Amino acid sequence: MSNNEEKIYAPISGAIRQLDVVPDPTFAEKLMGDGLAIEPSDGNVVAPFDGKVVQIFPTKHAVGLESNAGVEVLIHIGLETVSLDGEGFQAHVVQGDWVKAGDTLITFDPVFIKEKAKSVITPVIVTNGDVLETLDKTTDEEAVAGKSVLFDATVKGHVKNAKTTGYGKAAQDIVTAIGGKENINAATHCVTRLRFALADQDQVDKKHWKIWTL
Numbered sequence: 001m002s003n004n005e006e007k008i009y010a011p012i013s014g015a016i017r018q019l020d021v022v023p024d025p026t027f028a029e030k031l032m033g034d035g036l037a038i039e040p041s042d043g044n045v046v047a048p049f050d051g052k053v054v055q056i057f058p059t060k061h062a063v064g065l066e067s068n069a070g071v072e073v074l075i076h077i078g079l080e081t082v083s084l085d086g087e088g089f090q091a092h093v094v095q096g097d098w099v100k101a102g103d104t105l106i107t108f109d110p111v112f113i114k115e116k117a118k119s120v121i122t123p124v125i126v127t128n129g130d131v132l133e134t135l136d137k138t139t140d141e142e143a144v145a146g147k148s149v150l151f152d153a154t155v156k157g158h159v160k161n162a163k164t165t166g167y168g169k170a171a172q173d174i175v176t177a178i179g180g181k182e183n184i185n186a187a188t189h190c191v192t193r194l195r196f197a198l199a200d201q202d203q204v205d206k207k208h209w210k211i212w213t214l
Contacts, residue, residue: 004133006069008151009101010143011048012122014041016150019123024079027123032074034135035125036150038143040077045106046146047099048073048124056106057082060089063105064127069155072128077108080118088112102146124150131156179203 010016017037022028027037047065054072055064061081064074077089088109093099113120126135133154140148183199 004069004155004157006049006067006071006151006153006155007149008067008071008073008124008126008153009046009048010038010145010148010150011073011075011105011124012038012040012042012045013143013145014122015039016138016141016143017121022079022121022123023119027076027125033125033127033129034137035073035123036137037121037123039121040110042145043108043110044104044145045075045077045108045122047101047103047105048075048150049101051099053093053095053097053099053105056091056093056095059084059086060091060106060108061086063091063093065099069153070128070131071126071153071155074123074125074127075105076123076125077106078113078117078120078122081113084113084116088116126151126153177205179205 015038017039019030019035019037020028022037026032045063049065049067049071051065051067051071053063054066056062059082061078061084062074062076064072066072081089090107092104092106099105110120126132129135133156134152136152138148138150142148143150179200180203183203
């Protein structure tokens with residue numbers, strides 16, 4: 001396997017699902033990227049490749065990693081699980097840790113999540129698909145964590161040197177659409193949601209507000 005090729009293993013065991021059946025438009029419509037979802041059969045989440053933990057939320061319901069080849073993957077355990085505020089989850093890594101494929105990242109209580117959250121289905125998303133030449137998804141129906149290959153990816157050359165983000169411009173556009181920073185009393189965010197408490201709702205640009213709340 002060349003330096004630009006990456007096998008992305010299943011981070012969790014269970015039944016493999018297509019994203020379009022995930023009951024959340026952010027994932028079902030691939031707004032964060034392409035991928036697959038898994039209905040977990042247990043509560044163990046492992047690293048899908050050798051790489052670095054680039055983000056783990058304080059609520060421990062989601063983790064983002066970057067492979068040595070430059071593929072970025074988000075593992076989002078369940079839906080609307082941010083509201084659990086970390087209850088039912090235990091993180092075994094921190095941001096900046098280097099991990100090997102199969103290393104334990106997070107453990108969770110699937111029974112508790114099923115009872116308290118919208119769903120326990122776990123999207124596994126490649127969030128920087130623009131840097132890939134190809135992304136081939138498995139046709140298997142079941143995954144074994146750390147053993148089943150979910151994706152075969154080929155990364156474009158010189159990804160590390162070419163990476164840029166447009167977050168600054170997007171942030172400016174969002175703030176403008178909701179009436180400027182003076183209209184923001186508080187803001188909270190998850191991997192897939194950004195929520196504001198506003199001083200005056202009438203200042204919101206309703207034409208753009210629907211776009212920003214997807």
